[in-house]
Amino acid sequence: MVIDKVTFTGSTLVGRKVMESAAKSNLKQVTLELGGKSPNIIFNDADLEKAVNWAAHGIFWNHGQACWAARSRIFVQSGIYYDQFLAKFTAKAQSIKISDPFHKETDQGPQVSQIQYDRIMGYIDSGRQQGATVHLGGDRFGTEGYFINPTIFTDTKPEMKIVQEEIFGPVGVMIKFEDEDDVIRQANDTVYGLAAAVFSQNLNRALETAHKLKAGTAWVNCVN
Numbered sequence: 544m545v546i547d548k549v550t551f552t553g554s555t556l557v558g559r560k561v562m563e564s565a566a567k568s569n570l571k572q573v574t575l576e577l578g579g580k581s582p583n584i585i586f587n588d589a590d591l592e593k594a595v596n597w598a599a600h601g602i603f604w605n606h607g608q609a610c611w612a613a614r615s616r617i618f619v620q621s622g623i624y625y626d627q628f629l630a631k632f633t634a635k636a637q638s639i640k641i642s643d644p645f646h647k648e649t650d651q652g653p654q655v656s657q658i659q660y661d662r663i664m665g666y667i668d669s670g671r672q673q674g675a676t677v678h679l680g681g682d683r684f685g686t687e688g689y690f691i692n693p694t695i696f697t698d699t700k701p702e703m704k705i706v707q708e709e710i711f712g713p714v715g716v717m718i719k720f721e722d723e724d725d726v727i728r729q730a731n732d733t734v735y736g737l738a739a740a741v742f743s744q745n746l747n748r749a750l751e752t753a754h755k756l757k758a759g760t761a762w763v764n765c766v767n
Contacts, residue, residue, distance in 0.1 A: 597765055666710045
């Protein structure tokens, strides 16, 4: 075989097949990027407006179809700050304009295919069935195309599919935490380790938390 290395970005299922094929041929080097369920950690001293805007960008950008960008597990410190964040995050999601992706004023277009649309709606149905609360969205936008309203889940539990599995759509999961130890434990409770984000005006705490996360890339007070 003249190919010495393969790099693949895609699903875990196909990634396994790529690695298997590489092993059966010339044991070529393989680099795999197989999705993510990245945590977005927001402490109660974070700049509220910036945290809300970055959280919305992280999960709703490109209709949620970005494994490296989507911070779909949104951890917010419990208390009054959580309530304030949820209210502003909800308003931000409601302001997203869904339309033709070729229009300049459009924020969110359709999902890539019928298969992906059905997959996302299946996860939303799973969240309902497992007892999570659909705080916002959870349904189709319009009557044509693969448009899904920005969706926010609350009252989730760690074992739920919407918490553990990559949805790859405009679906955010809100999760409360008490302190640093609690959020690190919850954030690392995943098979994924692609990326993470931490928001706090205390940079020492933000950096210490970031270094304890099992993630290849961690951003502080922003996302990419």
